[in-house]
Amino acid sequence: MARVDAIVLGAGIVGTSAALQLARRGLAVAQVDRRGPGEETSYGNAGVIGGAGVYPTPFPRRLGTLLRVALKLSPEANYHLSALPRLAPWLWAYFRESHPARLEAAARALRPLMARSVAEHEALAREARAEQFLRKNGWISVYRTDAAFKALAPQLELGAELGVRFRTLDVAGARALEPGLAPVFRHAVHWPDIASVSNPFALTRAYAARFAELGGVLLRGDARSLHRNGRNWRVDTAEGPVDSPEVVVALGPWSVDVLAPLGLRLPLAVKRGYHRHYRPRGTARLERPVVDAEIGYVLAPMEQGIRLTTGAEFAARDAPPTPVQFRRLMPYATALFPLGEPVEAQPWMGARPCFPDMRPVIGRTPGQPGLWLDCGHNHFGLTLGPVSGRLLAEMMTGEAPFCDPAPFAAERFAA
């Protein structure tokens, strides 16, 4: 039986970053996962670091959009009818949190984390000798209609107030940055401080390798074996049981599997998403990720090809994949950029772990001494992994937290 200073459950980008941040502070850390680092949700994201702009990703509130989604005509979202009764309370809470005033509050609460997200990745990537995966040339959002671009105004105003840099572009300006884009849009915004990665899986593995260099161990095991053992927590692993006074739950979409048996019911749901790589036709290139904002997909240049990622699918986490959004969005995507043959036979699927207020939970678990939470990073887990890990490690080791952790406390769901 081994005893360590901290156990981290989960080896996605969030758990790996937390484990590394703790190991950097001199703690003996054991990480437990049933798979290798970064093989689940963290494998397949769009690789964008720094958020999508200023706001997190809201529930659509325009009637036209809602109708298109309801009729399954919209490329940006899909749903399983059978999942809706269980999801209804969560969807209602998400809808309320997407009211413009609440959305602005969420953006303000997230800003300290977002503002440090690139710098924290840079610090870890430097140590992990993984800087070759980081690109620092921003990302571009394109708008096909004047109405959609005009609707961006409050977000840009808030961005200007919060110090988020952006540059609005006409078609020629956008094509000067990305000549491969066809002029099927009318407006664009370049967000220069947003970074991106060319292989999110390799980045997570590099952070995991750095964690191992610092003496951290990754053990195979089922996190659901977590239980109290006297004053410690215990997890059973392939190497035998491990005990620790401190445990971090960083299991992304599976966090509820460990928390519910302990009596902790957090409103965590998933927004599933898909990706597929395509070879560019001819000599076409993309230098940075591009989001087709109204259609709801991202084209991101990756080592494997141009990664097309879809928007949300509201379905049970473990239901079989239904990648119908590709059929709806491919005409738009191929018109915007010359996508050629797909690289894989089937799309990849992942599940974004989401709280309705679009913020993660980072901090103590109410009523469970020594149990810490770092989960629910929704559309921004790659972005926020290292910075959340830092905030958590500061709280766990008694350092002064670099920002106020209150907006991320689990207690906000207690009412």
Ligand SMILES: Cc1cc2nc3c(=O)[nH]c(=O)nc-3n(C[C@H](O)[C@H](O)[C@H](O)COP(=O)(O)OP(=O)(O)OC[C@H]3O[C@@H](n4cnc5c(N)ncnc54)[C@H](O)[C@@H]3O)c2cc1C
């Ligand atoms: C299509 C798509 C595009 C995205 N694009 C972006 C983007 O551009 N930028 C961005 O910042 N974010 C993006 N995201 C979101 C981001 O990928 C996620 O927020 C993030 O990967 C969540 O990381 P995680 O470590 O919390 O979860 P995961 O990566 O899922 O890790 C959880 C780990 O827990 C382990 N686990 C689960 N159950 C058990 C168990 N019982 N026992 C042991 N281990 C267990 C799993 O094996 C896994 O390794 C995107 C997501 C999707 C789906």
